[in-house]
Amino acid sequence: MKGVIQLEDGQFFEGHASGEWASPVEGEVVFYTGMTGYQEVLTDPSYRGQIVVFTYPLIGNYGVSDSGSESEKPQVKGAIMWQCSDEDSHYQADQSLAAYMEEMDIPYLTNIDTREITKAIRTKGTCRASIANTPSAPAPLEAAGQVFEVSKETIEVHGDGGTHLVLIDFGWKQSILDKLLAGGAKVTTVPFRSIADIHGMKPDGIVLSNGPGDPKDVTGHLGELKALLDEYPAFGICYGHQVISLAYGADTEKLPFGHRGANHPVKDLKDGHVFITSQNHNYVVTGESLEDTPLEARLVHVNDGSVEGVVHKEKPIFSAQFHPEANPGPEDAEWMIDEFFTMVQKVGVTTYV
Numbered sequence: 001m002k003g004v005i006q007l008e009d010g011q012f013f014e015g016h017a018s019g020e021w022a023s024p025v026e027g028e029v030v031f032y033t034g035m036t037g038y039q040e041v042l043t044d045p046s047y048r049g050q051i052v053v054f055t056y057p058l059i060g061n062y063g064v065s066d067s068g069s070e071s072e073k074p075q076v077k078g079a080i081m082w083q084c085s086d087e088d089s090h091y092q093a094d095q096s097l098a099a100y101m102e103e104m105d106i107p108y109l110t111n112i113d114t115r116e117i118t119k120a121i122r123t124k125g126t127c128r129a130s131i132a133n134t135p136s137a138p139a140p141l142e143a144a145g146q147v148f149e150v151s152k153e154t155i156e157v158h159g160d161g162g163t164h165l166v167l168i169d170f171g172w173k174q175s176i177l178d179k180l181l182a183g184g185a186k187v188t189t190v191p192f193r194s195i196a197d198i199h200g201m202k203p204d205g206i207v208l209s210n211g212p213g214d215p216k217d218v219t220g221h222l223g224e225l226k227a228l229l230d231e232y233p234a235f236g237i238c239y240g241h242q243v244i245s246l247a248y249g250a251d252t253e254k255l256p257f258g259h260r261g262a263n264h265p266v267k268d269l270k271d272g273h274v275f276i277t278s279q280n281h282n283y284v285v286t287g288e289s290l291e292d293t294p295l296e297a298r299l300v301h302v303n304d305g306s307v308e309g310v311v312h313k314e315k316p317i318f319s320a321q322f323h324p325e326a327n328p329g330p331e332d333a334e335w336m337i338d339e340f341f342t343m344v345q346k347v348g349v350t351t352y353v
């Protein structure tokens with residue numbers, strides 16, 4: 001069956017549709033350049049509401065595993081591929097990607113020249129798009145507030161390790177929780193709407209999770225968040241990095257087409273070493289906006305010089321704009337999780353630079 005993705009500016013790309021749709025599927029269209037990691041991408045709450053173009057031509061060749069998802073259900077609005085495999089060649093696979101897409105009812109197109117559409121997004125910038133059986137213009141309105149859809153309603157306790165960490169929930173990924181548990185923590189996940197409750201839990205440290213959409217969606221919580229950060233060691237991952245920066249007075253802006261893939265080089269200004277990271281973000285902290293804050297940039301993207309991590313000049317607080325939990329992607333940045341545990345365990349720490 002015929003399927004079409006149409007961008008905001010009227011450009012459209014024709015391919016095969018996974019189904020017959022009564023109405024168009026609309027969302028922000030972004031591209032992901034990794035060769036692997038499709039299951040994590042489809043289920044990562046940070047991709048909530050987006051249509052993801054996979055640039056690598058063969059997606060799904062190692063199938064889908066029951067234990068490989070980043071949240072309980074798919075989060076993307078739709079997917080665009082050249083080829084979606086209906087075979088699963090991996091000993092841990094439970095089903096093929098094509099079967100998974102059908103079971104989960106994720107609308108997708110195949111036989112689309114994903115490199116051509118990526119060039120269009122790169123030229124025009126991230127934009128809205130619609131997937132349908134015939135060309136259909138997407139509504140111009142930008143969706144907002146996805147973080148309210150993915151942050152859970154309740155406080156949950158995981159594991160029983162000796163270090164008590166609170167993971168502030170902006171839509172946390174399973175692999176962040178897994179890494180904290182593996183490091184020896186008991187982890188309490190707390191919805192960002194319940195930040196005030198965290199003081200009573202007296203945790204050893206705070207981790208601020210990844211999340212979808214614009215970090216300014218949680219502006220109303222920044223005051224109580226800063227009060228918390230002033231008291232506890234903290235580590236922010238992606239959305240978490242952005243809200244730490246906003247809480248201390250820095251600003252964020254939207255990149256033209258974001259960073260999504262598993263090969264983004266980042267430089268640590270502390271010692272000059274460059275490492276490869278897994279990334280998934282539209283927004284960045286603007287470098288100049290850090291000037292009048294107690295934060296400074298420690299990590300920068302080698303390709304475009306954008307801020308990839310900040311550190312507080314006096315307090316034990318630091319952050320990563322990328323994904324040190326590395327699902328999907330290289331594990332080069334896992335040292336940050338180790339550093340966080342060391343920082344939390346270090347009694348009387350006052351400076352972390």
Ligand SMILES: NC(=O)CC[C@H](N)C(=O)O
Pocket residue numbers: 046209210211212213214215237238239240280281282283284
């Ligand atoms: N992975 C994330 O946490 C993404 C953060 C934010 N939604 C952005 O797009 O920049």
